[in-house]
Every structure is written in structure tokens, then in C-alpha cells.
Amino acid sequence: SDRVGVHWANITCLESALKSSYLHALLCLVTASTGLTDEQKEFQKVAFDFAANEMAPHMAEWDQNEIFPVETMRKAAQLGFGGIYVRPEVGGSGLSRLDTSIIFEALSTGCTSTTAYISIHNMCAWMIDTFGSNELREKFCPDLCSMEKFASYCLTEPGSGSDAASLLTSAKLQGDHYVLNGSKAFISGGGDTDVYVVMCRTGGKGPKGISCVVVEKGTPGLSFGKKEKKVGWNSQPTRAVIFEDCAVPVTNRLGSEGQGFNIAMKGLNGGRINIASCSLGAAHASVLLARDHISVRKQFGETLSNSQFLQFKLAEMATRLVASRLLVRQAALALQEDRPDAVSLCSMAKLFATDECFSICNQALQMHGGYGYLKDYAVQQFVRDIRVHQILEGTNEVMRMIIARDLLTES
Template sequence: MAASRVLSNAARLGSCIGSRHRFIRNLHIRGISSCVDPSHGLTDEQKEFQKVAFDFAANEMAPHMAEWDQKEIFPVDTMRRAAQLGFGGIYVQPDVGGSGLSRLDTSVIFEALSTGCVSTTAYISIHNMCAWMIDTFGNAEQRERFCPDLCLMEKFASYCLTEPGSGSDAASLATSAVLKGDHYVLNGSKAFISGGGDTDVYVVMCRTGGKGPKGISCVVVEKGTPGLSFGKKERKMGWNSQPTRAVIFEDCAVPVANLLGLEGQGFNIAMRGLNGGRINIASCSLGAAHASVQLARDHLLVRKQFGETLSNNQFLQFKLAEMATQLVASRLLVREAAAALQDDRADAAALCAMAKLFATDQCFDICNQALQMHGGYGYLKDYAVQQFVRDIRVHQILEGTNEVMRMIVSRNLLSEI
């Protein structure tokens, strides 16, 4: 039923199933086949909405990817068209407007969309995570109030955990929320917030109790609330199609009715959201790597040096083979972790950390090697490969740095001794 919702939305839109544009640099993502085919192992339904996502990426995102990056455009209209396909609340329940798909389905969709624009897809993944948190931990009134607009992307959401003084050590966050009557009064600031200032709903982790994770709660803050303000727009190496700002709370009064779950449950909510977020961001890395393998292959087939095409150079043949192997290995691990999270397995958190660690490292290496294969051309902004390199570098840092992912995996292993 959930898959048919996405497919029926796609059929109704129509524009995404017609003739396909090629990538700016003659990239045709779905043309790549054989050993790196991303549809291997998927059900017929999954292949269909994967096709919808690939087509949307090729038609609606790829032709504008460079412009969004260079002009730092937040493509609201494009994202709302994606929401019409069911991509605004992919794993939100259908009763509040979501598509109700699985974590594996979600990974497949984000991988496909990222071939068109990593930065935009990464924001869509964060938005989906916020919508899921409200859907999962909110009460009936909160779900009905927030989720339908979020699923349609009539409103956009941001996730507010990181602070200037607490990044990897999220449990030490200092933003306070003091209960006064029927409001919490928030003071503090959040750093590196995707969508900050341009979005409508902020899912905020704040301290309602003592030190440590048990003193943290989660509240939803709506744009326009007195005391809510934003820092300057950050200038970034990549992810330029989504704005990043500090989110600042100065005696910001938020109704108690906006508390998600119970007081003291915020850290658990944050970590559960991040498990899925790690799968999402790893999936975005897969899309960039898949596109970069194609770009590299196409370049090797046409670029001549020393009287023959680069595709005849055995060193480059072997490098391409290694890139393809890294891509497929990463995809298999990400999809295994997605299935584990969907099934609520005991090892799900560790597998999500493994997938995020492995896929973001390996996929960055793939994109970087693809740039190297392009030689000097790869360093030009006329060529898409450099943007993939810039856009996915941050994936090794956010949603928990890859150093923290190593800590999570090692703790899981050592706790069983």
C-alpha cells in the first residue's frame, strides 16, 4: 500500500516519468549496469520507486545542481515537487500524510535522489528524520498538527542538537529549558543547523534537568516564536543548496504542549533519530559514488593520452575496479543496516554506525579518485565530479563523526566480553 502511494503520486505528476535529461556533463545514471547496478536484489515495487527517484533526480535536480551550489539556492519548489511523489515523509505513517515505507526503501530512494544533487537530498533526509521523530514520539495532537504539512513540505524542518561547545559529546549540551507555568523558556544556541533560518519547525534538544543524558528533553519550536533568532549564513565548502546557521534562543517561550515524549527522554529521541540519519546520509554518499563511478568510466572511454583512450591503461582499469568494489560493498552494508533498523534488531545501532563509517569513507575515496581520473578537468566547476567530492566530504563529520562511529562499534563488541 505504501509503495503504491508513491507510485500513484508519480503517475499523477507525470513529469518525472517522461524523457530523461542527461547529467550536465553527459551523465546518464541509470545507464550504468552489470556489477554495480543499484537495483540488484530489490523487489519489483522497490525497483519502481527507485526508478521514480532516479527520474526525478535526472529531470528536476541534476540540470540545476551546479547553479544551486554556485548561487547557494535553497530549492524549495523542487523539494515540494519531490514531496508530491511521497518523498517528504518517506517513513512517516500514512495516517498523517507519510508514505509509510521501510528504512531499506528510504535508503534506495535517497541513493537515487543523490545522483541528482547530494546537498539537496541530504537536506531532504534531515527533514524526513525530523518528521519521523514527531510522528514516532509525538502525541496525536502533535502528529496531526505538524506531520501533514511536513510530509507535503509546505513546512520544512531542522534538527537542533549540536552546540558550539558540544559536538561529539552531545550529552553535555547546555541549552536550557526552564518550566514557567505552561511554557518552557529556552536559552542557549545551536550550531551548524541545516536549513536554519529558512525552515519552519525546529526539533530542539534542550536541558530540562540535571547534567548528562537523562536531563535532556525534546521540544518543537516554531519559526516566529519570540526569542528565536538566527546567526549569519555560514559559508561552506559544500552543501551549498541548503543554508546553515546558528539557531539562537533568548528567553524563547515554547508551550509545554510542544514537548515531544516525556521530560528526560530527549537524548533517547535524538539517538534513535540519528540511527536512521546515519543510514540516510550513508545512502546519500552511495548516490554520489554511483554517479562518480559513471563519470569516471565515461571519461576513461573518451579521453585520449599517449595515442589511446585512458580506458586502455591497466592501472586505471584496476582503479575503476576497486572503486566499483568499494561502491557495492558499501551499498550492501548500508542496506543490511537499514534492514536491521527496520526490524529493531539488537545490533541495529552498531550496524548503523558501521554503515555510516564505512560508506562515507569509501564513497568519499571513490569520488576523490574519480576526480583524479579526470585530471585537471576534474578540478573545474564545469565538471560535476568536483561537486560530489565537496558535497560528501562533510558526511564523514555530521550525524556523529566517523571517530564516534568507531567508538559505538567498539563498545558494542567489548560489551559482549
């Protein structure tokens, strides 16, 4: 489709690829494609195919050796996945938020950690495309959409996590530059990426004193902390990002001065849909892994699939997956349409899907018995990779606060 800039020519023998048992099972799982347009089903097939052939075979290696799979992500970008909802005139695919959710769910079945980073990268590219000047858009977006360059989102600080509006990283105006001082914590891609979308304080206390600037790797005064050792998400590096008299041109600001917190929150609304979609993919794959395991594992003279208890567990897992998927897709539509309930729905989707999908993955591990605790079995990696989704992009406790606040302020 020329409209979306997806290079279908790079997809060879798609129909034969769909015959693989792994991919066929993924596509047939309880209503994964139900309600989608023909075009959306094609996006989904391409993403499932990429996940099965380019990601899943390497998922364990990337995790074990903490490899940031740059070349694989660039292959994904050739399919249009580097700037999925960025405008086509600067290299993006121009797809909707629902299209994006469908793609991230499918990719996440191959490697949740890598897909989660791709989702953060997409969020940063969208923020530059939406709030940047034409000069900034033309400078950064094409290379981000092709993933020749990679981006990181810098909001969290050592002393301001959930209370993001209290951030302390300062940006003092000196002539035609801002001079940044401070640090950011838990930054995905930190040190390995090229472009940093940074929230910093240009004014007084509170959200209205925050602005957003783009900082390029190599800028004097920009440095990085040690690589963090994490439970999961090991295919993407995480470091502190440190600013010491780091001079950034005023022209690198996104939006107007004082608009940064609003920009950050708008980015996070989409980010919450993205990370919820990655959770769907992990749960999606884990249901299949559990189903396949109990179909072959024998105890007491018969396969575990003959146990009504495990049949019911599998049915509950599939039901919770479908319910999560429906809520995430509804929230994606609300965000795309800029509906008044979009913020609450994004929060609900992130809360519900990340909680439920972690429970699904954890139950899938339990159904594997002792085998599920071995790194030879993929289910344990999905459990480790998905756990952080209940924390990042706003903790699930904060999601409850947002939803409750919206309910209590309705007239």
C-alpha cells in the same frame, strides 16, 4: 501505489525517460537494483528519473548561487519523498528504512547536498510522528510530508559536538511553557525552515536531563546567526539557531521529560543510514562520470580506458561502492526490524560508506586530471558535498567508539 501514497500519476512517460543515457547508465550500474522487490525497483526508477530531470540540471547553479531549492523539493514531496517513513495517516508514505535508503541513494545522484537536507527533514518528521502526541502529529506532519513546511534538527552546540550529552541549552519550566536559552550550531536549513526539533536541558547534567521540544519559526525569542560559508552543501543554508527567553508550550514536547537524548539518538540511527545512502549516490554518479571521461579522453595516442591501471582503479571503485551499498542496506534492515545489532550496524554503515564513498569520489576527480578541478565538471561538486558526511550525524571517530564499545561489552 495507494498503499505508500506515491503519486504515480505525476510520473509521465517513465519508460521513455528511462531511455535517456544518463538514467539508463545509473540503473544498470553494478547491481544497483539487484535483490530489490519489484515495488522497490519502481521507487528507485522514480527517484532516478527525478534526480536526472529535476535535480542534476540545476545542481551546479544551486551550489554556485547558494539556492535552497524549495519548489524542487516540493515536487519531490508530491512523489511521497517528504515523509518517506512517516505513517500514512498523517500524510507520510509509510515505507521501510530499506526503501528510504534506496530512494536517497537515487536522489543523491542528482544533487547530494539537496538530498542530504531532504534526509534530515525526513528524520525530523519521523521523530514528531513517532514521539509526538496525536495533536502534534496532526499539527506538523501533514505540512512536513508535503514540504509546505520544512524542518531542522537542533542538537549540536558551539561547545558540544561529539559530546552531545553535555549540551547547555536550558529549558526552564514556567507554568505551561518551557523558556529556552542557549544556541545551536551548524543547523541545516537554519533560518529558512519552519520547524525546529530542539534538544534542551530540562534537568540535571548528563543525558537523562535532556528533553526534546518542537519550536516554530516566529516564536518570540527565536533568532538566527549569519549564513555560514561552506566548502560544500551549498544548496542548503546553515546557521546558528539562538534562543533568548524563548517560550515554548509544554505540549510541544516530544516524549516525556528526560527522554530527549534517547529520542535524539534514535533519530540519528536512521540519520546515519540516510547520510550513508546519500554518500552512495554521490559515489554512484562519480563512478559513471569517471568511466565516461576515461572512455573519451585520449593521451599518448589512445583513450585512457585502455590503461590497465585505470581499468583496475575503476574496478576497485565499483567494488567498494557495491560493498558499501550492501552494508548500508543490511543496516537499514536491522533498524527496521529493531534488531539488537542495529545501532552497531548503523554506525558501521555510516563509517564505512562515508569513508569509502569519499575515496571513490576523490579518485574519480583524480581520473579527470585537471578537468576534475574545474567547476564545469560535476565530479568536484560531489567531492565537496560528500566530504562533510564523514563529520555530521556523529563523526566517524565517534562511530568507531560506538562499534568498539559494543564489541567490548558483549558477554
